[in-house]
Amino acid sequence: MTELRKTNCHFCGYLCAFEAQVEEGRVTGLVPDPTRYPYDPDILKGCRRWKMNLEVLDDPARVNHPLRRVGERGSGQWERVSWEEALDGITSRLKGLINLYGPETLASAIGGPHASFWPLHRFMSLLGSPNNMGIGQICWNPRIWMDMVTFGWTIEPDIDLALTGAVFIWGTNPAQSDNSAFWRHLLKVARSDIPLVVIDPRSTQAAAQADLWLPLKPGTDCALALGLLHVIIAEGLCDHDFVERWCHGFDELQSAVAPYSPQAVADICGIPARDVRSAARIFAKAKAAALVSGRGIDQTGANVAATHRAIACLRAVTGNLDKPGACVITEQSDFVPEAVLELGSSLTKDQRARCLNTPHTPLQCYEGYAKVNALTERLGRTMPLRYLTSAHPDLVLKAMCEGKPYPIRALVVQATNPLLTYADTKRVFKALSSLDLLVVLEYYLTPTASLADYVLPIAGAIERPLFQAHGGVANIAYGGPAAVEPYHERRTDYDVFRELGVRFGQESDWPWPTLKDAFAATLAPAGMTWEEYCCKGIYYRPPAFFKHEEPGTEGRRRGFATTTGKVELASEILAELGGQRVPTYLPQGPAAAPPQGPAAAPPQGPAAAPLTLITGARKQPYNASMFLGNPRFRKAYPKPLAEMSEATAEAYGLAPGDEVEVSTKNGTATFTFKAAPMRDGVVSIDYGWWYPEWKPGAPDFGGIWASNANLLTDCSLKGGEAMIGTWSYNALECTVQRIRKRGMDDPEETCTAPVQ
Ligand SMILES: Nc1nc2c(c(=O)[nH]1)N[C@H]1C(S)=C(S)[C@@H](COP(=O)(O)OP(=O)(O)OC[C@H]3O[C@@H](n4cnc5c(=O)[nH]c(N)nc54)[C@H](O)[C@@H]3O)O[C@H]1N2
Ligand SMILES: Nc1nc2c(c(=O)[nH]1)N[C@H]1C(S)=C(S)[C@@H](COP(=O)(O)OP(=O)(O)OC[C@H]3O[C@@H](n4cnc5c(=O)[nH]c(N)nc54)[C@H](O)[C@@H]3O)O[C@H]1N2
Ligand code: SF4
Ligand SMILES: [Mo]
Numbered sequence: 001m002t003e004l005r006k007t008n009c010h011f012c013g014y015l016c017a018f019e020a021q022v023e024e025g026r027v028t029g030l031v032p033d034p035t036r037y038p039y040d041p042d043i044l045k046g047c048r049r050w051k052m053n054l055e056v057l058d059d060p061a062r063v064n065h066p067l068r069r070v071g072e073r074g075s076g077q078w079e080r081v082s083w084e085e086a087l088d089g090i091t092s093r094l095k096g097l098i099n100l101y102g103p104e105t106l107a108s109a110i111g112g113p114h115a116s117f118w119p120l121h122r123f124m125s126l127l128g129s130p131n132n133m134g135i136g137q138i139c140w141n142p143r144i145w146m147d148m149v150t151f152g153w154t155i156e157p158d159i160d161l162a163l164t165g166a167v168f169i170w171g172t173n174p175a176q177s178d179n180s181a182f183w184r185h186l187l188k189v190a191r192s193d194i195p196l197v198v199i200d201p202r203s204t205q206a207a208a209q210a211d212l213w214l215p216l217k218p219g220t221d222c223a224l225a226l227g228l229l230h231v232i233i234a235e236g237l238c239d240h241d242f243v244e245r246w247c248h249g250f251d252e253l254q255s256a257v258a259p260y261s262p263q264a265v266a267d268i269c270g271i272p273a274r275d276v277r278s279a280a281r282i283f284a285k286a287k288a289a290a291l292v293s294g295r296g297i298d299q300t301g302a303n304v305a306a307t308h309r310a311i312a313c314l315r316a317v318t319g320n321l322d323k324p325g326a327c328v329i330t331e332q333s334d335f336v337p338e339a340v341l342e343l344g345s346s347l348t349k350d351q352r353a354r355c356l357n358t359p360h361t362p363l364q365c366y367e368g369y370a371k372v373n374a375l376t377e378r379l380g381r382t383m384p385l386r387y388l389t390s391a392h393p394d395l396v397l398k399a400m401c402e403g404k405p406y407p408i409r410a411l412v413v414q415a416t417n418p419l420l421t422y423a424d425t426k427r428v429f430k431a432l433s434s435l436d437l438l439v440v441l442e443y444y445l446t447p448t449a450s451l452a453d454y455v456l457p458i459a460g461a462i463e464r465p466l467f468q469a470h471g472g473v474a475n476i477a478y479g480g481p482a483a484v485e486p487y488h489e490r491r492t493d494y495d496v497f498r499e500l501g502v503r504f505g506q507e508s509d510w511p512w513p514t515l516k517d518a519f520a521a522t523l524a525p526a527g528m529t530w531e532e533y534c535c536k537g538i539y540y541r542p543p544a545f546f547k548h549e550e551p552g553t554e555g556r557r558r559g560f561a562t563t564t565g566k567v568e569l570a571s572e573i574l575a576e577l578g579g580q581r582v583p584t585y586l587p588q589g590p591a592a593a594p595p596q597g598p599a600a601a602p603p604q605g606p607a608a609a610p611l612t613l614i615t616g617a618r619k620q621p622y623n624a625s626m627f628l629g630n631p632r633f634r635k636a637y638p639k640p641l642a643e644m645s646e647a648t649a650e651a652y653g654l655a656p657g658d659e660v661e662v663s664t665k666n667g668t669a670t671f672t673f674k675a676a677p678m679r680d681g682v683v684s685i686d687y688g689w690w691y692p693e694w695k696p697g698a699p700d701f702g703g704i705w706a707s708n709a710n711l712l713t714d715c716s717l718k719g720g721e722a723m724i725g726t727w728s729y730n731a732l733e734c735t736v737q738r739i740r741k742r743g744m745d746d747p748e749e750t751c752t753a754p755v756q
Pocket of ligand 4: 112135139
């Protein structure tokens with residue numbers, strides 16, 4: 001008999017609602033569920049991934065049983081063991097290491113928002129290790145931190161066709177990264193008379209729709225943001241009432257932006273001065289201006305904090321804060337917030353101080369967190385803890401390889417593939433290879449998993465419930481139930497950390513036997529049952545606007561959760577932590593002199609004029625290092641690409657389909673060249689590429705030494721951002737050399753990748 005059961009896809013952040021047809025515990029079909037959030041037929045129509053749900057559930061390449069290494073590390077020789085053997089084995093080896101070196105000898109590694117990470121963090125907190133390594137510093141954290149210090153909490157854009165008067169899309173490409181309601185909404189903006197401004201060195205799909213496209217030199221965004229402020233202040237376009245009543249440090253900001261005249265900014269960013277003026281006027285004169293930023297800013301090293309701060313100031317001086325049509329300051333969740341679930345409070349002061357970020361990144365550490373959180377709590381909001389205090393990979397890798405300042409001898413990896421996605425693959429490889437214990441929780445035998453001592457098989461979409469809580473900074477959660485029990489011997493990530501926790505004497509802190517029970521308990525304070533949530537697919541209470549004007553304590557208005565109670569154009573807390581009060585631009589990256597057009601002689605070899613490298617522009621249907629094993633996807637998009645403008649390619653003597661080596665001071669990787677509309681002198685390479693069809697273990701490790709963008713990057717603290725520790729995946733100096741001309745037999749698809 002076939003039963004219909006509610007469930008969700010989770011191959012992207014939308015978590016589309018489905019009904020699974022289930023026969024004897026196996027899913028035989030899947031249909032969209034219009035009765036539940038999220039359901040959007042247009043999104044489903046445009047999605048190339050959703051059919052993967054059934055394929056992945058039963059994929060022969062999935063890891064289905066716990067595996068223990070038997071040969072040399074990375075040799076690809078495994079034995080199948082029971083869960084008991086795996087968990088007992090991990091526990092006893094970990095106990096041995098903790099006895100020798102203390103609990104901080106275990107680090108954890110996480111990746112993008114694929115799973116709930118709080119169970120891992122809870123286990124680590126209770127164990128006494130502060131060392132959670134992730135992608136925080138380069139994905140999201142910089143914006144969250146800078147909004148926190150400037151406004152006292154984070155914001156979400158509010159693009160409303162009736163209320164919004166201008167939209168800025170800055171270093172983000174939602175057409176590829178956000179498959180998406182948001183992109184569709186943006187297309188509506190583009191068709192309306194609302195001005196759309198796009199700031200991106202590549203002519204993305206959004207740029208193609210824009211009224212004004214600013215193809216600036218990578219890494220110069222901070223100067224542009226300061227230039228916009230310069231024009232707005234010089235031309236008297238501020239919202240004077242908001243500045244007067246609600247902003248702190250206007251005079252200091254005014255002095256700081258004085259040098260950034262449109263001409264000065266034009267020289268730094270390589271765009272016309274008149275465009276700087278136009279963009280500033282469009283933003284300031286709009287009845288409400290919305291701005292969305294992304295990776296183009298988040299992953300650009302030394303300037304990242306200053307750029308976000310300057311953007312925050314831009315919103316504030318134009319009064320575009322907590323205002324309909326501009327953006328809204330989000331609210332603390334009614335359900336149990338992430339910070340509480342993580343149990344970070346159980347780390348002692350000493351354990352916090354030993355985190356491998358202290359004292360190197362004064363904001364992104366427990367002390368920085370405590371200072372800023374003390375402010376946000378004044379207005380009843382607790383910041384998520386573990387990803388805002390994550391350890392710095394430069395320090396964690398050093399502790400693995402050199403044992404300094406103390407040895408990290410064990411690593412647990414959840415939902416990430418660091419050999420492809422963390423900076424400096426060679427170094428990550430060396431560090432992971434040197435460990436005494438590497439445990440990887442995975443769906444597949446990835447290159448990272450192939451180095452492990454234990455690979456634990458994890459239940460994925462359809463096999464586990466979902467409660468997506470937006471990083472713990474908003475009052476929204478969505479998802480739904482599992483349709484079936486996990487196939488084979490797979491378990492949820494939660495089960496693994498609970499089982500380990502129990503073995504380490506944490507039983508009383510894991511009162512929920514299953515992930516579903518944990519989610520139900522999380523939701524309870526919001527007054528919604530798990531069953532009700534599963535029927536609706538969502539818990540959501542929209543935040544109000546203009547909250548600072550509401551009555552606060554002692555007869556005053558509520559204001560902002562900062563030191564001064566105002567929006568801090570000059571940041572008291574950053575100054576207290578040794579950072580900049582007002583944003584300042586630090587020149588970075590190569591001089592980026594573009595080649596002089598088609599007539600120039602093709603530069604030869606590594607001595608060629610340097611180009612500016614950007615990495616990881618998102619491309620459908622892939623997601624970081626995932627889905628490369630899907631035959632349909634690989635047929636449509638068979639090779640990793642390096643893209644350049646036609647003029648740059650011509651100057652370098654390149655033709656579409658040629659194989660090129662891209663080199664930085666860190667290493668070399670190989671790509672197929674494709675011409676694309678973008679700024680001259682810039683090279684954009686795909687990231688996350690490996691070859692699941694190759695042997696996952698030694699010597700090729702699934703191809704990590706071939707076309708892996710992170711052979712070219714590094715995460716050293718030196719040269720990174722000073723307060724958070726952000727390193728650079730963009731604005732790197734590189735050279736490009738052809739190693740093979742496109743052959744007659746090379747498939748046509750090689751040079752016809754999907755549109756950007
Ligand atoms: N298909 C797909 N979707 C994804 C992902 C994926 O891997 N694949 N990953 C998910 C994740 S983890 C994230 S964090 C989001 C990221 O989502 P987005 O931030 O939208 O990422 P991208 O689409 O790469 O857009 C970043 C843009 O920044 C531009 N850029 C590069 N350097 C600079 C610079 O110096 N200045 C400016 N102004 N722009 C620059 C690039 O050309 C690119 O167009 O996407 C998510 N969605
Ligand atoms: N050069 C360069 N490097 C980058 C970026 C860039 O733009 N350029 N972007 C950075 C950004 S923003 C991000 S977020 C990271 C992304 O980095 P990662 O998150 O490491 O990338 P993914 O390839 O998505 O890896 C996810 C892995 O987890 C597994 N997985 C998926 N879901 C689950 C789950 O629920 N549980 C478990 N246990 N496993 C699961 C998948 O099989 C996959 O192998 O990459 C970063 N690295
Ligand atoms: S991958 Fe497609 S089906 Fe799955 S959640 Fe995203 S949009 Fe929906
Ligand atoms: Mo990310």
